[in-house]
Amino acid sequence: MKNMKISLLPLQADDREQFIRDNQEAFNYGAMIEFGLRDNHFEEDDEIISLATIEESIDNGTAYRIxxxxxxxxxxxxxxxGCHGELEILFVSPKAHSKGIGYAAWCEIERMYPAVKVWETVTPYFEKRNIHFYVNRCGFHIVEFFNSHHPDPRDTNEPSGDQFPEGMFRFEKKLP
Incomplete structure (x- = not known):
């Protein structure tokens, strides 16, 4: 999938609700694959990632439709x-997994933000697909493991690690 043709379009206000629903569907799919219907990692009823979390990311960052x-x-x-970037959220529709779309989108982000020299992101410990994607496909390195004994100092919403007490990995990618 070297030459995957995708584009990133700035999120439009009239697509915001669908974007949020699509995001929640993708994150819930990953949890269901790992845990089945017994999942207890939801931020709010039936959602791995809450409406508030997604809206905060949209409002404080730059959102694109893939x-x-x-x-x-x-x-x-x-x-x-400046030269620091945070990948807040990246999701691909479960119907489009394993087609190179996420990797193509990430390559486009790097192209769009050439001044960024350090990218950072986090993912829950159970998201094996994400861990593989960030480390093996995109070139990130695991640099920290947040858990109940080592909480993320920037996470004011979950100071005790209640949502993912088993942990979250923090990744960095340093560019030349």
Whole structure:
């Protein structure tokens, strides 16, 4: 999938609700694959990632729809300050998994933000697909493991690690 043709379009206000629903569907899919219907990692009823969390990321970052052949197949939210970038959210529709879309979207983000020299993101310990994607496909390195004994000092919403007490990995990618 080297030459995957995708585009990133800035999120439009009239697509915000669908973007949020698509994001929640993608995150819930990952949890269901790992845990089945017995999942207890929800931020709010039936949602791994809450409406408030997604809206905060959209409002404080820059959101894009990942488009393929004119159709939305995912989304990405980044927050950039100078040479530091945070990948807040990246999701691909479960129907479009394993087609190179996420990797193509990530390559496009790097192209769009050439001034960023350090990218950072986090993912729950159970998201094996994400861990593989960030480390083996995108070139990130695991640099920290947040858990109940080592909470994320920036996470004011979950100071005790209640949502993912088993942990969250923090990744960094340093560019030349």
């Amino acid at each position: 488009m393929q052949d004119g159709q939305p197949v995912g989304g990405i939210i980044v927050k950039v300050e």
